Amino acid sequence: MVAENMAAETAAxxxxxxxxxxxxxxxxxxxxxxMAVAKGSIHALIGPNGAGKSTTFNCISRFYTPSEGRITYDxxxxxxxxxxxxxxxxxxRSFQNLELFGELTVFENVLIGAHVHAGRSWxxxxxxxxxxxxxxxxxxxxxxxxxxYAQTKARNLDFGHQKMVEIARALAxxxxxxxxxxxxxxxxxxxxxxxxxxxxELRERDGLTILLVEHVMQLVxxxxxxxxxxSFGTKIAEGTAAEVRANxxxxxxxxxxEAAHEAAHA
Amino acid sequence: xxARRALSxxxxxxxVAAVIVAVALPVFTSGYVVYIANLLLVxxxxxxxxxxxxxxxxxxxxxxAAFYGIGIYASAxxxxxxxxxxxxxxxxxxxxxxxxxxxxxxxxLRMRDIYLALATFAFGEAMQWVFANWDSVxxxxxxxxxxxxxxxxxxxxxxxxxxxFVLFFCLVMIGxxxxxxxxxxxxxxxxxxxxxxxAMAMGIDVRRARIVSFGLSxxxxxxxxxxxxxxxxxxxxxxxxxxTTILVLTMVVVGGLGSIAGAIGGAIVFGLxxxxxxxxxxxxxxxxxxxxxxxxxxxPRGLFxxxxxxxxxxxxxx
Numbered sequence: 001m002v003a004e005n006m007a008a009e010t011a012a013x014x015x016x017x018x019x020x021x022x023x024x025x026x027x028x029x030x031x032x033x034x035m036a037v038a039k040g041s042i043h044a045l046i047g048p049n050g051a052g053k054s055t056t057f058n059c060i061s062r063f064y065t066p067s068e069g070r071i072t073y074d075x076x077x078x079x080x081x082x083x084x085x086x087x088x089x090x091x092x093r094s095f096q097n098l099e100l101f102g103e104l105t106v107f108e109n110v111l112i113g114a115h116v117h118a119g120r121s122w123x124x125x126x127x128x129x130x131x132x133x134x135x136x137x138x139x140x141x142x143x144x145x146x147x148x149y150a151q152t153k154a155r156n157l158d159f160g161h162q163k164m165v166e167i168a169r170a171l172a173x174x175x176x177x178x179x180x181x182x183x184x185x186x187x188x189x190x191x192x193x194x195x196x197x198x199x200x201e202l203r204e205r206d207g208l209t210i211l212l213v214e215h216v217m218q219l220v221x222x223x224x225x226x227x228x229x230x231s232f233g234t235k236i237a238e239g240t241a242a243e244v245r246a247n248x249x250x251x252x253x254x255x256x257x258e259a260a261h262e263a264a265h266a
Numbered sequence: 267x268x269a270r271r272a273l274s275x276x277x278x279x280x281x282v283a284a285v286i287v288a289v290a291l292p293v294f295t296s297g298y299v300v301y302i303a304n305l306l307l308v309x310x311x312x313x314x315x316x317x318x319x320x321x322x323x324x325x326x327x328x329x330x331a332a333f334y335g336i337g338i339y340a341s342a343x344x345x346x347x348x349x350x351x352x353x354x355x356x357x358x359x360x361x362x363x364x365x366x367x368x369x370x371x372x373x374x375l376r377m378r379d380i381y382l383a384l385a386t387f388a389f390g391e392a393m394q395w396v397f398a399n400w401d402s403v404x405x406x407x408x409x410x411x412x413x414x415x416x417x418x419x420x421x422x423x424x425x426x427x428x429x430x431f432v433l434f435f436c437l438v439m440i441g442x443x444x445x446x447x448x449x450x451x452x453x454x455x456x457x458x459x460x461x462x463x464x465a466m467a468m469g470i471d472v473r474r475a476r477i478v479s480f481g482l483s484x485x486x487x488x489x490x491x492x493x494x495x496x497x498x499x500x501x502x503x504x505x506x507x508x509x510t511t512i513l514v515l516t517m518v519v520v521g522g523l524g525s526i527a528g529a530i531g532g533a534i535v536f537g538l539x540x541x542x543x544x545x546x547x548x549x550x551x552x553x554x555x556x557x558x559x560x561x562x563x564x565x566p567r568g569l570f571x572x573x574x575x576x577x578x579x580x581x582x583x584x
Binding site for chain 1: 453470
């Protein structure tokens, strides 16, 4: 039965982006992108600066609306749904430049992440510590290594911990699809290793589907089941880490034509 | 329970002392002192209302005196029109003010920061004009007589008589504000204040939160208007202008923007200061201004954060 389920799921991608085109005035930021993210996988979207990764990311999380194309999530067309409905559907996101609730404690930041679950009953809605949800928040703080900072104002944390609050808060949504915008940017090696472990655990233990935009290749190559490479708004390669790394088009996009030539003759 | 930090010892002693003073006040003081106490309690509730919209949700509402005025007129007129217990008239005042607040909140959705401040300021000015010129309803520039409040057989004719009711309603409003602040709704207000995009990503309806916070803020101000009618016999449009809004704003900021204790303490401390200044009216405005400037320079997070910091420094021996 498990096998059957898996077959059904691989047949239809969990997140399906078809012909996604985003124009800003006369500029085409992304042109006709197709990308399929399989359920329970970690899928990375990479590319040089200005490739359109974040634009694509913001379209999927519904902060931008595409000019053309279709985004299907779990069999549902979300192309034109409002951003605030994403959390209710189980889509959570983090923000590249941090959008924490700075003056609030880490605990309250993560508790607000559980907003869509905190209003099930009247009692929950008026409670400062809704039952079932507080326990989940504590567990998330534990998993992200933030327990001892629970009562610290988010803005007083160092950058690495702030990034973790972003992820913990997104996880409080109890998402099925987690969208991470450069989660490793600015982190130290030790912190990247912890992030690597956390994301793998979320995939293995929680069955989460993760789409991340990332520049830190160390992380991308280590955890991604599949990688989509964008350059100037179009997809130039897609595949496993090994396939992408060996692809001359990718090397050219990142390092320039000569380097690609050298690599091919090495 | 990490999120619910217990009251510290000194805060508890202070609270108990405040309650004793508040309850015993009419016994050992003159009618004038009780009148001032009534007025301060009304300002506490006005500050709670402004705290909801500015302190919690971060939306600049500069029309607080207008909502207060709507509450005063609506409850006074309701009290005159029908012979029901006065709390019904107070609730009517809160509802009318709240409804207008929701409407203004909806209009204000497109604006933020200084634009929002100016638009709400304009609304406040317009309302004052309505109070002064809608003769058939408000009795215009002659002011409106407020008939005595009635609780069943009890008719309130003096400040001392009104005081327990004013105190009671003030405590109810404090309780209500604390409950709102701690609830899911209060969390969504603060989320909107801190980051609208993140709030949206958490599934919070930012537009709804902004409108509701305007409505609640206005309803609380309207309720304060009803409390005013408990001990006042007369209302004149002159006292419902921008100065009153600025006075309430100053109280909230001096107490500490974003904290309920700050809103309450600011109302009492700054209210007392302005009462003392009444003895020297020629210097009143200057001293007012000086206090505000000093606060903005040395205690921008408010009186209580300032005192707290000094105590902490003293404990750690600097």
